[in-house]
Amino acid sequence: MFYSTNLPNADPAEIARDLFPDMNEVTGKVAANYTLRTPYRLIFSSMKSDEPDDYYSNCFIAPDIALYYQASKEETQIVIHRAHLHKHDFFEFMFVLSGEIYVNIENARHLYRKGSCCILNRNVMHTEEYHTDFRIVFLQISSELMQRLNDELRLSFFSVERERPSSVMSNFIRNNTSSATDTHRAYVDLIPLGDNKEITKTLHDYFDQITHETLDPGIGSTFMILTLLKKILLYISVSDYFSTTPVQIGSxxxxxxxxxxxxxxxxxxxxxxxxxxxxxxxxxxxxxxxxxxxxxxxxxxxxxxxxxxxxxxxxxxxxxxxxxxxxxxxxxxxxxxxxxxxxxxxxxxxxxxxxxxxxxxx
CATH class of the missing domain: 1.10.10.60 (Homeodomain-like)
Structure with missing residues (x-):
């Protein structure tokens, strides 16, 4: 197992144990509750079955910290065995850059292929399966930041913005940022329509720009990242690009x-x-x-x-x-x-x- 971090004089393994206990602590199969300690976080995750020493890797990027984690095939098998249902106190957007991955959502198995994605609210229990080759981006957004994004998305200077019809995504964000929905469990599946390559390239560019601003911040980086996050939410709301399926779970x-x-x-x-x-x-x-x-x-x-x-x-x-x-x-x-x-x-x-x-x- 290999770790590296951008923080000088820091033990990356200690940082990993502190920030990402789900990856490092043996927790059995109890549904865990994970907490996001920063306003947002990007995770670039990949599985490569033909590279036994670099079989599974994650790169975590958040304000003021970056961490790279690499595991061999043998170490990954332990992770797979310990995989368990978990939920978050944040929203999670998963986008498949290449390959495919199975995700267990509330004990229902879903397959996500290249270009497809889903967004989960704070209470949906789920776990990823590690049996197929993939490259995935996870964008995690705190409840407070999602509320701010929701408020700002309603701000419009131009008639073309005000005339934009309500979408499944805008309804999902609005309905799940209210304190009255703190216990609701809902997610949205998004299946690409048309050119997968163009959709993948557009979202990949947004993630690249967020990564650049996060790793090399300057004056105005916060506002740039807020803009990019809103662009992502608006882009996946466009009915010409994605078929959206909202799911409300249980009672x-x-x-x-x-x-x-x-x-x-x-x-x-x-x-x-x-x-x-x-x-x-x-x-x-x-x-x-x-x-x-x-x-x-x-x-x-x-x-x-x-x-x-x-x-x-x-x-x-x-x-x-x-x-x-x-x-x-x-x-x-x-x-x-x-x-x-x-x-x-x-x-x-x-x-x-x-x-x-x-x-x-x-």
Whole structure:
């Protein structure tokens, strides 16, 4: 695994662990919540199956920081095994420059080919699959910046702007920047119409200009980047360029119930039976299992075990307790069962996990 950064006298691996915990920390399969600490961030991601040493790479670009991450095929297999549903506190626009990629969105598998894209709001749970060759750009925009862009997009000096009809994209942005929609889960699929090459070139040029302004900022760079971001949002709103499909997922009531399940699992370290959960939340165990599978992709038992194994992982890292004793503490009377579940989530035995963490910290 290789890292490099533009910050002098800084340890790039430390920066990666701080800014991008989803790429570096073993988190099991619990749906994680990722936070954007800058107004926007670009991620250039690629998968090259014919280059085992440079199999998977990411370049992160944000105000005042750039980080390059490269992983071998073997290291990438670990990332694939640990891939799990996650959501953001920001908006994410994904554009496929070349190749294709599968994305699991709320447990429905979607294929995105060259020129296609999607934009997710803050609550959609998803994960990318790493099985095909691709080059992708992710543009991540904070809620505050998206609200500002939405306000400025409504500003118009010219009649041609005021006469522009409302689009799926403009409705999506408007509907998802309101505090009243904080729990809504929605995204838009965009499929290119006409010349893929021209669409790809135009958006690639915008991303290049944002990259240049971010890496070599000067007076006025902030306003230049704001303009480029608005150009991107306006460009993908044009019905002549993209076929747009808006998707609204689930209901607020269902999602609120899943959050109760998640909270209860966290409180109990996942060691709560279906009947106990049913009594606590006043819903049938079958319905709770259905909601859990819908929003996490896992049964109640498997979902609970991810919390339990996260606790096990913390104990393996922070204590010198015997592994068998850790298993007993977490309610396992069968050592083999504890090992089997831990390995199914983390891709290695508890002993291997402790050894790996010890070697990283020494």
């Amino acid at each position: 607020d009531t269902e999602y609120a119930l899943f959050e109760e399940i998640e909270h209860t699992m966290a409180e109990s370290t996942g060691r709560i039976s279906r009947s106990q959960l049913a009594n606590k939340l006043n819903y049938s165990g079958a319905y709770l299992n259905e909601i859990c599978k819908k929003y996490s992709g896992l049964s109640l038992f498997d979902y609970g075990m991810t919390f339990c194994m996260k606790k096990a992982a913390r104990l393996l890292e922070s204590s010198s307790d015997n592994i068998t004793d850790i298993g007993i503490y977490l309610g396992f009377t069968n050592r083999s069962h504890f090992y089997k579940i831990f390995k199914s989530i983390y891709g290695m035995t508890p002993a291997q996990y402790r050894k790996e963490k010890f070697s990283l910290s020494s």
